[in-house]
Amino acid sequence: xxxxxxxxxxxxxxxxxxxxxxxxxxxxxxxxxxxxxxxxxxxxxxxxxxxxxxxxxxxxxxxxxxxxxxxxxxxxxxxxx
Numbered sequence: 001x002x003x004x005x006x007x008x009x010x011x012x013x014x015x016x017x018x019x020x021x022x023x024x025x026x027x028x029x030x031x032x033x034x035x036x037x038x039x040x041x042x043x044x045x046x047x048x049x050x051x052x053x054x055x056x057x058x059x060x061x062x063x064x065x066x067x068x069x070x071x072x073x074x075x076x077x078x079x080x081x
Contacts, residue, residue: 024062037070
């Protein structure tokens, strides 16, 4: 039974990271992104791991946004599309 709990926890944790990536893709507001970052931190993920995953999935500008928001700074203005 312990294996099922571990697998479920891992899948849910990875789902939160995917929610962060989705939020970045749709240019969600800082508040939503910060809430997701907080949840990810509470799950025990290392900042370096999350930043690498975001950069690979969404690119360097999104990774820099997460880096700034996770340090408590406001994100830079997002370019108009």
